[in-house]
Amino acid sequence: MKNIMRGAFALSWLATVNPAWAQNGIDEQINSAIKPAADAVAGFIFSSFPVGGVDIPFVLVWLIVAASIFTFYFKFINFRAFKHGFHLVRGDYNDPNAAGEVTHFQALATALSGTVGLGNIAGVAVAVSLGGPGATFWMILAGLLGMSSKFTECTLGVKYRNEYPDGTVSGGPMYYLAKGLAERGPGFAKLGKVLAVLFAIFCIGGSFGGGNMFQANQSFSQLVNVTGGEASWMADKGWLFGLVVAACVGLVIIGGIKGIARVTSRIVPFMAVVYVTAGMVIILANITAVPAAFGAIISGAFSPEGVAGGVIGVLFQGFKRAAFSNEAGIGSAAIAHSAVQTNRPVTEGIVALYEPFVDTVVVCTITALVIIITGTWDPGVDPAAGVQLTSDAFESAIGWFPWVLTIAVVLFAFSTMISWSYYGLKCWTFLFGESRAADFTYKILFLFFVIVGSSMQLGSVIDFSDAMIFAMAFPNVLGLYFLLPVVKRELNEYWADYKAGRLQRTR
Amino acid sequence: MSLVFLVGVDGSDCGSRALEYAAERTSLKGAKLLVAHVIEWSQFRFSTVEENAERHKRREEELQRAHEEIVDPIVQSMRERGIDAEGIVRHGHVARTLHTLAQEFNATNVVLGRIGGSGIKAHLFGTVASTLVQIADVPVTVVP
Secondary structure (H helix, E strand, O other): OOHHHHHHOOOOOOOOHHHHHHHHHHHHHHHHHHHHHHHHHHHHOOOOEEEEEEEEEEHHHHHHHHHHHHHHHHHHHHHHHHHHHHHHOOOOOOHHOOOOOOHHHHHHHHHHHHOOOOOHHHHHHHHHHHOHHHHHHHHHHHHHHHHHHHHHHHHHHHHEEEEEEOOEEEOOOHHHHHHHHOOOOOOHHHHHHHHHHHHHHHHHHHHHHHHHHHHHHHHHHHHHHHHHHHHHOOOOOOHHHHHHHHHHHHHHHHOOHHHHHHHHHHHHHHHHHHHHHHHHHHHHHHHHHHHHHHHOOOHHOOOOOOOOOOOHHHHHHHHHHHHHOOOOOOOOHHHHHHOOOOOOOOHHHHOHHHHHHHHHHHHHHHHHHHHHHOOOOOOOHHHHHHHHHHHHHHHHHHHOOHHHHHHHHHHHHHHHHHHHHHHHHHHHHHHHHOHHHHHHHHHEEEHHHHHHHHHHHHHHHHHHHHHHHOHHOOOOOOHHHHHHHHHHHHHHHHHHHHHOOOOOOOO | OOOOOEEOOOOOHHHHHHHHHHHHHHHHHOOOOEEEEEEEOOOOOOOOHHHHHHHHHHHHHHHHHHHOOOOOOHEEEEEEHHOOEEEEEEEEEHHHHHHHHHOOOOOOOOEEEOOOOOOOHHHHHHHHHHHHHHHHOOOOEOOO
């Protein structure tokens, strides 16, 4: 490992001093300076072992095994609480005296606007092009299992949140790992603290990677794509796009211009509806092709043709993209959900079931179906095309849609960045304490990565982003295993009250 | 059975006229006056993570401001006029919340202005009166 790192640094140093690079654009320079380090990090996080001829990264197994264990441990909570979750979101159990506080609906909608985004558009395209239609099947399965992971982490996020004297709330894995494990004894307290710190470090990395660079990169690539591709005058001006986006993000997170964030938080759900509707229109217009598409998804899942690694390879692609898109087990959602008003933490866990469901089972599946039906998918396509592939798929059915998609992509990216800047900042202050200097330092770093992200090529951005986000799953899931009995106790008490009709229904 | 007048106020001129109308009836009949202000709020509103984290604090501030700037001075002046007045501030859908309050406090009459505020808000308040007329189970007086 040491050697890899040393090599990476040497390479990046060479890249910055070699005069040959200086003749290339600014983008090229940034790319070559960062790439080796990014690749080294990705290589470490995705340490893999071979299964049936395919290298399976350990972290994916880690996530899927956890999601399956949670599903069995809570006796298929993802299915049995589904209907009750809907009633909770609809506000049937809202306390009328708490009107004006954060409702279940708001907590869910906010968390969703942080997760529904490029993972659903670009990520799915990557999965289908690398894994074939069959990847969709495994993606849906991973989404369904992921619901149980979200249930667990969001229940804990609310249970162990901090409520400050000034009335603000803050929760997330760093608090439940530290506080929750401390309840189990002094030995666990130490472990909890270590896990919390690790989580915070990785989450900061994730906020620079998947929550930032990946978003900037993909929205820029879509913008280049609609303005004429390679020939576009913007094609080599990623840094410029990065500057503009960084300025907008900066206005919100440093300038405190809340209006921009507020407007985005209202428009993003609308864009999501537009996207889903357009997808549904294309699917309905080609309804005759749907059975064949599902046939391709099922047969491709179990007996894929021309996919590297066969079934395992397809499964890997599907699981990977699902995990990246819905972030179940990663821990980020627990931060977003924790502000809800409730005195039963488990209710937010039940509401959080809807997050992977909407994100992966509904939105990702629609993207996948559109790509498969319109036939824009073909095994030879460049996997780095990402969002462009989805854009082409929609364009083949609705000519002007790429423009709408561009607006959607930029807005999704923007709202995801705002959300992640908050997650990252919370972890940053968890590590360094609350101070204006700490706050400012983090925000400046965050903006710097916006520019870096739009200047780099997709391949290394995606690897680095994946690596940082998935790294969060190690401390988070490990802590979740220790905290399972706590969640079980909460769930059993609540479920007994629910079944006995002791919960007050207000609607 | 004692008479209870519930009046909706929003700090506008029209709200003040409704208040004056309700105050006159109240003192004539020796009834109780409930001065209510509803902060427009929906459980389905979209918000950012940061807004959510600060929501509880903001809510407290909103309640306090509504009390200090709108409701409490009114209650004070009503009491000085010898009227048995009480102030309430709630979050919610304006018409539906006034309806709930009317039921909760056994109001015998609800009084509110026809319009309040300005612009879009005025439009909203226009519908507050008409919605309340539709759903209320006590007489509603709409003051122009």
